[in-house]
Amino acid sequence: MTGDDLVLDVRNLAVTIDTPDGVVHPVKGIDLSVRRGEIVGIMGESGCGKSTTIKGILRLLGSNSHVTADRIELVGRADLTRAGKREMQRIRGRHIGFVAQNPFGSLNPIYSIERQFYELQKAHRTGVGKKESRRIALEMLAGVGIVGPERVLDGYAHQLSGGMAQRVVIALATTLGPGLLFADEPTTGLDATVQAQILDLISDLVRREDRSMVLVTHDLGVIAQYCQKAVVMYGGEVVESGDIVDVMVNPKHPYTRKLIGSVPKAGEKLSVTR
Ligand SMILES: Nc1ncnc2c1ncn2[C@@H]1O[C@H](COP(=O)(O)OP(=O)(O)OP(=O)(O)O)[C@@H](O)[C@H]1O
Numbered sequence: 001m002t003g004d005d006l007v008l009d010v011r012n013l014a015v016t017i018d019t020p021d022g023v024v025h026p027v028k029g030i031d032l033s034v035r036r037g038e039i040v041g042i043m044g045e046s047g048c049g050k051s052t053t054i055k056g057i058l059r060l061l062g063s064n065s066h067v068t069a070d071r072i073e074l075v076g077r078a079d080l081t082r083a084g085k086r087e088m089q090r091i092r093g094r095h096i097g098f099v100a101q102n103p104f105g106s107l108n109p110i111y112s113i114e115r116q117f118y119e120l121q122k123a124h125r126t127g128v129g130k131k132e133s134r135r136i137a138l139e140m141l142a143g144v145g146i147v148g149p150e151r152v153l154d155g156y157a158h159q160l161s162g163g164m165a166q167r168v169v170i171a172l173a174t175t176l177g178p179g180l181l182f183a184d185e186p187t188t189g190l191d192a193t194v195q196a197q198i199l200d201l202i203s204d205l206v207r208r209e210d211r212s213m214v215l216v217t218h219d220l221g222v223i224a225q226y227c228q229k230a231v232v233m234y235g236g237e238v239v240e241s242g243d244i245v246d247v248m249v250n251p252k253h254p255y256t257r258k259l260i261g262s263v264p265k266a267g268e269k270l271s272v273t274r
Pocket residue numbers: 017019024025026044045046047048049050051052053
């Protein structure tokens with residue numbers, strides 16, 4: 001692989017948030033690089049700054065937050081440290097897709113699913129008609145394994161199960177063909193079988209199109225099974241990162257050792273997928 005394969009290059013990203021009790025520093029200067037075709041797993045205990053990292057890159061944090069970085073580059077496309085609000089809106093969806101932990105938080109409760117596909121496409125493509133949008137939406141829903149997509153399109157978010165809603169969110173997030181996906185614990189709250197289905201689906205989508213993904217998860221087994229690279233965060237910092245095999249087989253940081261020690265079958269899963 002050469003440097004030309006780099007899709008996302010983040011250097012020294014820091015986030016501070018003003019709170020009534022003072023300033024907190026959830027992210028303290030981290031680096032993150034993602035190459036084409038690669039799935040990078042971010043893991044670390046609750047509160048270590050995983051979601052804030054992603055939201056900082058995507059500029060989805062509230063106005064009480066400050067994001068600084070030496071570099072946030074969507075390589076060959078945009079310098080995200082300089083992008084304005086409109087430019088970021090254009091980039092999100094079109095170049096970077098986002099699948100969040102809670103699918104219902106990403107879906108609009110008062111628009112039909114069909115309308116959500118239409119609004120998304122209208123915002124990014126000039127001249128897309130409702131008929132064309134519906135055709136694309138049906139194709140996308142079928143692509144994420146939804147049987148009877150017409151019924152889903154005509155319905156609303158509250159009519160969907162958690163697993164179905166997450167499929168719809170994945171379909172929406174990939175409709176415009178972004179080269180990079182951020183998935184922040186996309187299967188939390190779903191039962192184990194559905195979790196595996198969703199992770200298989202999303203990783204297939206990424207691999208098939210030679211896209212890239214940043215996958216945040218608590219689950220070391222998931223990282224071992226789906227990711228080529230692992231980034232371990234602790235207290236707002238990256239304490240370890242590298243090839244998944246190196247991190248799993250030869251963890252350097254005590255926190256990573258502890259994580260791996262608590263998941264006895266991680267090595268086994270690793271050997272199955274390699
Ligand atoms: N708006 C906010 N106001 C105050 N503190 C915040 C805010 N957002 C995040 N934090 C703090 O920043 C830290 C990192 O939060 P973050 O949500 O990024 O963690 P996480 O690693 O994603 O955790 P989890 O695994 O539970 O999702 C936490 O200590 C959190 O309390």
